[in-house]
Amino acid sequence: MRIVEIREKTVPISSPIRNAYIDFSKMTISLVAVVTDVIRDGKPVIGYGFNSNGRYGQGTLMRERFIPRVLEAEADTLIDEHGDNLDPHKIWAAMFRNEKPGGHGERSVAMGTIDMAVWDAVAKIAGKPLFQLLADRYGNGEPNRKVFVYAAGGYYYPGQDHEKLKDEMRGYLDRGYTVVKKKIGGASLDEDLRRIDSILSVLGDGQKLAVDANGRFDLDTAIRYAKALSQYDLFWYEEAGDPLDFELQATLRNYYDKPMATGENLFSMQDARNLIRHGGMRADRDWLQFDCALSYGLVEYLRTLDMLHQHGWSASRCIPHGGHQMSLNIAAGLGLGGNESYPDLFQPYGGFPDGVKVENGHITMPDLPGIGFEGKADLIAEMRKIAG
Known part of the structure; x- marks a missing residue:
């Protein structure tokens, strides 16, 4: 072999x-x-x-x-x-x-x-499906095939007005998502707040909005946004400052007592450990977004999960960045809190196998061998082009 x-x-x-x-x-x-x-x-x-x-x-x-x-x-x-x-x-x-x-x-x-x-x-x-193999090797053999997913969108588009933004979010909600995400920090604070208000106007009971600054803010700006965002009941306030500025993240907790999220741009167990040691993250409410595809893969992710356990964190506080089927399998097999999803972007690489639907913010993993790429026709067609 x-x-x-x-x-x-x-x-x-x-x-x-x-x-x-x-x-x-x-x-x-x-x-x-x-x-x-x-x-x-x-x-x-x-x-x-x-x-x-x-x-x-x-x-x-x-x-x-x-x-x-x-x-x-x-x-x-x-x-x-x-x-x-x-x-x-x-x-x-x-x-x-x-x-x-x-x-x-x-x-x-x-x-x-x-x-x-x-x-x-x-x-x-x-x-076996990868999620079953992971549950067998590293869990109790019983995967959680029902995985929470949220819709990542709300990017800044050329010519996008508030009505188009609301239409985008309605599209995600109509497809079964209960949490949607928008970008902040690419416009003024006042404009970002107006965009938030527009999205909140189309959300119903049990539906929430997360916001993501993509590491744009210095400490003063991060605090200004934190104070303004405190008026809302957001799913999380994500990556306010530079991902390696653990002091900024630790200070921000003094101004924002609601859930925060970060970690997608930390690419090793050691950097993840420094976030947990020095970033002021709170295991009872905050979210960790480490992405195995960017951070040495699942072998390293297993080390990261062991580190989190040693520091009193549950794997259920991890919702990886990336929107790919690899993290879906890890979530189902190792008990993560869910996974990001890009319903309309970065295709054919994002999304789920054909026929998998989002229901009340969750998908159910199908029985497909491996990661399940063969179940997504447009994706496997691209993959097979390089396999010869």
Whole structure:
């Protein structure tokens, strides 16, 4: 049993949208295929992966460092102790060989993308959905197939007025979402508050709004927004300042006693641990958004979950960024609090397998082998283009 080939292709996910920090007009991602010599139904098992939006494709790093290390390793050093499957932890260690600690920004994305494809292959070889494999290996064997999802939208669009913004949010609510999200910090505080009021006017009972500043604010601005946002009952106030400014985050809790969220731009267990140690996050109300596809993959995410447990945090306080099926499987298999969703953006990479519907803010995981990419026709068609 061995990995025969690892292929990468950088593909565009460009869009005219913007948040408070970046626009997506030139955004790319890496699409990866891990080809094995294991045969199922007459065909080789292939695992697929891609990195989340917001960080560009990392094909150069993959081709120059991480893919060669895996392919150069002796095949038997990448097999699990039972000898009947690949071992993601050993493959991760092979990728990280000769790498110094620290400096997680782009390297973590490259490794996280390959790691996703490895886990897809491992679950397919085992003949299980990834969420079931995770529940079997790291839980009690009983996944929670019903997963909370929220609709991430509310970007700043060229020419978008308040009526179009309300129409966007109505579209998410009509599809079964109960929590929607909008961007803040890309306009004045007064305009952002008017946008919030417009969205709240279309929300009904049991429906909530989250807001996301994408790390735009300095401390004074973050506090001004915190005071203004306190008048609302928001689902959360997300990433007010620079993701590594733990002092800002810790200070902000003195001005905002309602739920906050951050973590999507922290790319290692060590950085996540520093947030928990120094960021003033509150385990009874705040949310953690670490995204395995950007942060060295599920192997590292398991370390992060262990760290959180040691610090008194429940995995149920994690709602990952990214809107991809990998995090859906982790949520179902390891008891996370839910997952982000992009109903209309970054397609075909976001969303759910065909036929999966949002009902009262939740989806139910279908029985598909691996991560379940084969259940999403437009996505698997793109993935198979690079698998040959």
